[in-house]
Amino acid sequence: MSRLFEALQRSESGHFSGALEDPALVNELLEAAERDANHVLGETEALPALEVAPRAGSRLVALTDKESLAAEKFRFLAVRLRQMQQTRTLKKLLVTSTLPEEGKSMVSANLAATLARRQRQKVLLIEGDLRRPVLARLLGLGGIPGLAEWLEQSESVPGQEGKNGQPGKQGQGDRPLGEIYRLQGAGFWFLPAGEPPENLLELLQSERLQDLMNQLAARFDWIIVDSPPLLPVADASVWARLADGMLLVVREGKTEKRQLRRALASVDASNVLGVVINSCSTADEKHYYARYRKAPAEAGKP
Numbered sequence: 001m002s003r004l005f006e007a008l009q010r011s012e013s014g015h016f017s018g019a020l021e022d023p024a025l026v027n028e029l030l031e032a033a034e035r036d037a038n039h040v041l042g043e044t045e046a047l048p049a050l051e052v053a054p055r056a057g058s059r060l061v062a063l064t065d066k067e068s069l070a071a072e073k074f075r076f077l078a079v080r081l082r083q084m085q086q087t088r089t090l091k092k093l094l095v096t097s098t099l100p101e102e103g104k105s106m107v108s109a110n111l112a113a114t115l116a117r118r119q120r121q122k123v124l125l126i127e128g129d130l131r132r133p134v135l136a137r138l139l140g141l142g143g144i145p146g147l148a149e150w151l152e153q154s155e156s157v158p159g160q161e162g163k164n165g166q167p168g169k170q171g172q173g174d175r176p177l178g179e180i181y182r183l184q185g186a187g188f189w190f191l192p193a194g195e196p197p198e199n200l201l202e203l204l205q206s207e208r209l210q211d212l213m214n215q216l217a218a219r220f221d222w223i224i225v226d227s228p229p230l231l232p233v234a235d236a237s238v239w240a241r242l243a244d245g246m247l248l249v250v251r252e253g254k255t256e257k258r259q260l261r262r263a264l265a266s267v268d269a270s271n272v273l274g275v276v277i278n279s280c281s282t283a284d285e286k287h288y289y290a291r292y293r294k295a296p297a298e299a300g301k302p
Contacts, residue, residue, distance in 0.1 A: 049182045050190075053140030059106050060138060062113035063186055074114040077276070081115070084245070084273060091217055093273075094128075094243035096227045096236050098263040102251040103278035105134045108226035111247075116187035121221045123188040124180065128225040128239055130200055133193035135226055139183065146179045146192030150212065151203040189220070204238045213242050230263040237266065245273040252279045 054060045061070040084090050095111065097104040112125040127135040130148055180191045197203055216223055227239040230248075240246060246267065250260060264272065 049184050050141055050144075052183045052186045055138055055140055058138045060109055060113070062110040062117075071110075071114075074110045077111060078114045078118075081111075081273070088244075090244045090273075091221065092213060092223045092225065092243045092245075094225045094227050094236075094239050094246040095249060095276075096239075096246060097229045097249040097251075098231050098255055098259045099229050100132065100232070102229070102249050102255060104229070104249040105129070105138060105226050107247070107249050107276055107278065108224050109135060109138060112188045112222075112224045113186055115222050115224070122219070123222040123224065124191060124216060124220040125188055126191045126223060126225045127193040128227040129235070130193045130196050130204075131228060131233065131235065133196075135190075136192045139186070139190070141181075141190075141192065144181070144192050144194070146194035148194035148197045148200075148203070150179045150191075150194075151206070151208050152197055191216075201234065201238075204235060209238070210242060230266055231259065240267055240271065243271070246271050247273055247276055249276045249278055252277055254279075 052063065054063055058064075059070075061068050062074050065071055081090065081093070093111075095104050095108040108125060112123050115121060116123040125135070127133050127146065129135075136142070136144065136146075179194065180189050183190050203209070213223070225239055225243060228235040230236045248260075248263065
């Protein structure tokens with residue numbers, strides 16, 4: 001019987017006090033924890049890799065213009081989220097909006113790239129809007145299988161044929177996460193929406209999605225879900241039940257107050273972490289930031 005198992009038994013029996021005074025036992029516990037961490041890291045590093053090529057006009061400043069004021073705003077947002085993480089459970093973050101075209105996908109991608117800049121932070125971006133996915137296009141990726149295919153194949157019954165004539169799966173917990181891609185040049189992992197299924201809401205409401213999120217939560221430090229808007233369809237409410245917190249994106253000059261009130265009334269207010277204002281016109285600090293940040297060629301000049 002290993003010393004680790006003995007220590008766990010002592011903790012269960014209430015006699016764990018003083019057990020960690022043994023340096024050899026401490027080392028064994030630490031080595032076991034490190035092996036588990038390395039196993040999880042190895043799983044994520046072994047996932048297929050894709051090269052990111054952001055489209056022109058995608059506004060993915062965290063990848064294309066890292067020293068801009070806009071990128072600095074995302075760094076500030078990432079800091080605030082990490083601060084919240086110190087006082088509450090916060091790993092699965094939902095990014096949504098009231099209606100389409102308010103910038104939630106752009107915010108999701110920039111936030112994922114910004115959080116991933118911190119060393120040893122494994123960040124996963126999920127394209128949760130299966131009806132009108134845009135993230136793969138913004139990142140310059142082609143049509144690739146993703147969440148929809150995972151959910152449909154997980155529906156297969158063992159012993160029966162699954163999608164494309166493949167054998168039924170042996171259980172959701174045993175399914176590989178082959179639809180997740182490591183994005184080279186971006187520093188985070190990506191689960192695309194895939195091909196929109198016909199029985200979309202049925203798949204989202206099944207236990208398969210929750211099983212998947214539980215698997216992913218054990219492998220990543222942050223999970224950013226770009227969900228559908230709150231008002232047109234019920235999809236976002238399904239995602240909201242699986243998330244630890246929510247960011248609501250509004251667009252200045254587009255989002256109406258009555259729409260915002262309706263959106264906030266449709267969710268649990270305690271789950272809303274804050275509101276991100278997109279296309280804000282109050283940019284007086286832009287000129288100050290431009291003066292404060294010296295160009296690289298001028299950095300050594302007085």
